Amino acid sequence: MRQAQYGLVLLVILILPPVANLLESIMITHMHMQMPLLVLAGFLIAKFFQIKYPQFFEKWNANGLPGLLLFIIITGYWTIPRTMDETLTMASVEAFKFFSLPFLAGVPLRDSWPKLSSFWKNGIIIFFAILYLGMGWLYIWSPEQLCNNYLLIEQITLGWGFLTTAVCMVIYLGYSYFIDFTQYETES
Amino acid sequence: MMLKNRTALSSLLVLLFGVVLFYIGTDGFQAYTAETARVNQLMEDKPQFPDVTLEDNKARKYTFSEFEGKYVFITFLYTACGTVCPELEMNMFGVYDRLPEEYIGKDIQFLSISFDPDRDDPETLDSYRKMFKSDGETWRMARITDKDELNELLDRFGVTVIPDNNGNFAHNSAFYLVNPQGRLIDVMDYKRIEEAAEQVTSILDDEAGDEK
Numbered sequence: 001m002r003q004a005q006y007g008l009v010l011l012v013i014l015i016l017p018p019v020a021n022l023l024e025s026i027m028i029t030h031m032h033m034q035m036p037l038l039v040l041a042g043f044l045i046a047k048f049f050q051i052k053y054p055q056f057f058e059k060w061n062a063n064g065l066p067g068l069l070l071f072i073i074i075t076g077y078w079t080i081p082r083t084m085d086e087t088l089t090m091a092s093v094e095a096f097k098f099f100s101l102p103f104l105a106g107v108p109l110r111d112s113w114p115k116l117s118s119f120w121k122n123g124i125i126i127f128f129a130i131l132y133l134g135m136g137w138l139y140i141w142s143p144e145q146l147c148n149n150y151l152l153i154e155q156i157t158l159g160w161g162f163l164t165t166a167v168c169m170v171i172y173l174g175y176s177y178f179i180d181f182t183q184y185e186t187e188s
Numbered sequence: 189m190m191l192k193n194r195t196a197l198s199s200l201l202v203l204l205f206g207v208v209l210f211y212i213g214t215d216g217f218q219a220y221t222a223e224t225a226r227v228n229q230l231m232e233d234k235p236q237f238p239d240v241t242l243e244d245n246k247a248r249k250y251t252f253s254e255f256e257g258k259y260v261f262i263t264f265l266y267t268a269c270g271t272v273c274p275e276l277e278m279n280m281f282g283v284y285d286r287l288p289e290e291y292i293g294k295d296i297q298f299l300s301i302s303f304d305p306d307r308d309d310p311e312t313l314d315s316y317r318k319m320f321k322s323d324g325e326t327w328r329m330a331r332i333t334d335k336d337e338l339n340e341l342l343d344r345f346g347v348t349v350i351p352d353n354n355g356n357f358a359h360n361s362a363f364y365l366v367n368p369q370g371r372l373i374d375v376m377d378y379k380r381i382e383e384a385a386e387q388v389t390s391i392l393d394d395e396a397g398d399e400k
Contacts, residue, residue, distance in 0.1 A: 059194055066198040073206035083213055085222035148222045148348040151358045 001051065007044025007102075014038060015098050024088060027147065027154035028161045035078055035101055042106020049107055057111050064115030067108030068124060074105040079135055081146035088149045122173065129169040136162035223360055226346045227375045235344045237370045240337040242301070242330040245317050247310040252370065259296040259395075261388065262364040263378070264347050266304035266357055267316040276361050277320040279381050283363065284327055286385035291392045298327035303338060303349050304357065305331040345372060365391070 013019055014037055023034040050057060061067045077083060078101065086093040113121070138146075139159030145152050191197065211217065219225035237260075243249050263280050265273040277300065284298055292298075300322070302308035308316075313329040322329065332338040342349060349359045363384050365374040374391075376384040 060198040061195065063195050066195055066202050069199055069206075070202045073202065073209065077206075077209055077213060080213065081221045082219060082225055089222075145223075145358070145360070146221050148226070148360055149350070151350065151352055 003044045004048035007041045011041040027150040028158045032161045038101035039106040042102030043110045046107040046110035064112035067112030071105045071109045085147045129166045132162045132166035234371045244328045244330040245314040255297045257368045260366040261298045281320050282381035283385045293326035300329040302331040
């Protein structure tokens with residue numbers, strides 16, 4: 001239960017206006033720090049819901065796929081350039097961000113992950129690696145400025161952030177393919 | 189409830205939620221960037237050009253009602269801009285050049301508005317206009333000295349201007365067409381000169397047809 005409390009504290013800190021403003025003032029920290037941290041907060045808070053409502057997750061997310069789907073939809077939604085712009089100009093969109101990323105992405109991810117087979121786990125990482133390569137390409141080489149509230153140079157920085165994240169995922173996939181993790185676990 | 193295949197059902201519900209979410213978030217799969225959404229919204233709202241005081245390249249001062257009864261073709265710029273603005277103005281000349289001559293000055297006015305009034309005084313604007321073959325009459329360049337009035341206009345027309353730390357501005361660019369009653373009726377892609385020229389010509393032709 002302690003980690004659920006940590007998650008809640010993290011969420012509250014992220015919502016504090018000075019913290020939110022700081023992270024949102026730079027495009028790459030907005031997308032690659034604030035948003036993942038919100039998901040992490042939900043990931044920690046998930047423990048609370050799992051203990052409180054075990055049947056709900058057991059019944060409706062038995063194989064983990066609905067939760068995974070929800071996670072993909074929410075994170076995909078927040079990669080649309082417009083949604084990021086509108087969090088800065090519309091309070092309702094900002095509120096939806098602070099709700100959806102922890103509770104509709106972080107919580108279902110936590111519940112789904114252990115239930116998924118390695119086929120799905122690797123599939124999802126491959127999916128995000130491809131998506132992020134595409135986003136990186138879009139943000140770096142797009143002839144247009146996609147967000148009105150950020151400078152073009154920030155857009156390019158974010159693009160490189162996407163590309164490096166995608167590269168890291170590919171490295172992980174290669175690593176997990178060639179290295180036998182079970183060896184570590186038996187010796188420890 | 190006697191349900192089976194619950195996970196399939198919940199997956200379906202999640203998927204449905206996703207479709208609705210994306211539908212709402214992109215105005216029915218129309219606008220994936222705020223800029224598209226902005227232009228769509230402007231076309232719907234048709235905002236009125238506020239009655240601001242302009243100071244043009246000949247240091248003449250007048251309000252926007254100076255152009256009442258004419259269409260006004262507008263761009264927003266600042267002269268210290270080294271990137272988009274020269275292209276924007278070149279393209280504006282492209283439209284100016286393609287319109288039938290009889291309409292210029294009589295039915296349509298060209299106007300470039302600076303959002304950097306501190307640096308863009310009438311002399312600066314006058315030397316800038318010459319680079320783009322603007323005659324300073326049928327195509328004027330002007331600044332709005334009152335900051336509140338300027339911001340009101342930028343806000344109504346959805347022009348986002350962000351100063352960076354090097355004395356430059358990041359801003360969105362487009363061709364704006366205001367009708368003789370002072371309402372914004374069209375926002376056009378500034379990179380498509382032909383298209384914009386055709387669009388404006390057809391509007392002016394219609395107008396001329398009505399008068400006959």
